[in-house]
Amino acid sequence: MGAxxxxxxxxxxxxxxxxxxxxxxxxxxxVALSSGLPLKAVIVIIVVFAVIQASLQLFMFMHVNExxxxxxxTFNMAYSFFIAIVVVAGSIWVMQFVL
Amino acid sequence: xxxxxxxYDETLPLEYRTQESRLNILGxxxxxxxxxxxxxxxxxxxxxxxxxTGSGPTAGELFEVQDVLIETLLLLTSSxxxxxxxxxxxxxxxxxxxxxxLVTLLLGAGFIxxxxxxxxxxxxxxxxxxxxxxxxxxxxxxxxxxxHVSVGIGWMILIIIQLLQRGFTPKTARKVFIVSLxxxxxxxxxxxxxxxxxxxxxxx
Numbered sequence: 686m687g688a689x690x691x692x693x694x695x696x697x698x699x700x701x702x703x704x705x706x707x708x709x710x711x712x713x714x715x716v717a718l719s720s721g722l723p724l725k726a727v728i729v730i731i732v733v734f735a736v737i738q739a740s741l742q743l744f745m746f747m748h749v750n751e752x753x754x755x756x757x758x759t760f761n762m763a764y765s766f767f768i769a770i771v772v773v774a775g776s777i778w779v780m781q782f783v784l
Numbered sequence: 785x786x787x788x789x790x791x792y793d794e795t796l797p798l799e800y801r802t803q804e805s806r807l808n809i810l811g812x813x814x815x816x817x818x819x820x821x822x823x824x825x826x827x828x829x830x831x832x833x834x835x836x837t838g839s840g841p842t843a844g845e846l847f848e849v850q851d852v853l854i855e856t857l858l859l860l861t862s863s864x865x866x867x868x869x870x871x872x873x874x875x876x877x878x879x880x881x882x883x884x885x886l887v888t889l890l891l892g893a894g895f896i897x898x899x900x901x902x903x904x905x906x907x908x909x910x911x912x913x914x915x916x917x918x919x920x921x922x923x924x925x926x927x928x929x930x931x932h933v934s935v936g937i938g939w940m941i942l943i944i945i946q947l948l949q950r951g952f953t954p955k956t957a958r959k960v961f962i963v964s965l966x967x968x969x970x971x972x973x974x975x976x977x978x979x980x981x982x983x984x985x986x987x988x
Binding site for chain 1: 800806809810813814816817818820821823824825827828829831832849853856857860861863864866867868871964965968969971972975976978979980983984986987988
């Protein structure tokens with residue numbers, strides 16, 4: 686069982702996850718407000734940064750893939766994100782013909 | 785699986801030792817999946833409507849980088865300290881666990897304070913839930929997240945009281961672990977609010 690495999694004396698995983706999250710937060714802020722990139726590029730980059738940061742939380746902090754049911758948990762979360770993408774992107778796509 | 789899965793397993797971290805705890809934790813992950821679907825509907829509504837500002841202010845006119853950044857850093861740091869709490873729990877240090885949970889609570893309370901101040905500021909500028917479709921969907925999405933954080937604060941206080949009364953048991957350890965999953969999840973949602981509501985609103 687994976688839950689037992691990280692008995693470390695120092696929380697390296699958490700510190701690395703935290704530092705990377707900070708870097709991604711400030712990088713997204715810079716890309717959005719100061720980079721001067723075209724709007725579409727900005728949107729793609731900040732959404733990719735958000736997905737990476739959410740994955741950091743899930744794997745580095747929440748240990749979604751630990752324990753005997755780690756695979757079920759990981760699949761459950763992946764499927765919920767799939768539903769989220771379908772709902773959000775689908776709504777935007779449908780409503781652009783209305784508004 | 786089979787027989788082994790039902791046994792009390794001494795080699796596992798405290799929160800995973802009983803069959804009931806393992807199922808509780810798995811069940812909580814299923815609940816978080818449902819929460820993702822809930823927030824997805826609110827994000828979809830917001831993203832469809834956020835440029836429908838009527839006679840009210842636009843996102844770009846309303847949002848201020850500094851306030852958003854303070855809220856983001858408070859919640860992100862609280863998620864980190866909550867992770868440190870679980871790290872201490874797995875080393876068997878109850879004082880370290882409670883100390884980091886208290887730090888997490890303080891940061892969470894700071895986040896809520898700044899969010900309430902932000903909302904009050906908007907209302908004073910005439911940007912209320914009734915002003916436009918943009919603001920209705922904004923307050924519902926961000927407010928639902930804020931309500932979740934408030935529930936998390938109350939929940940965590942109750943868990944700390946139980947820890948002080950009962951100490952480490954397989955049951956209290958499992959409860960701490962589940963509230964930590966909930967707390968980290970609040971930051972996962974906030975990452976997308978930061979990106980899709982605030983950053984996007986300030987760019988477009």
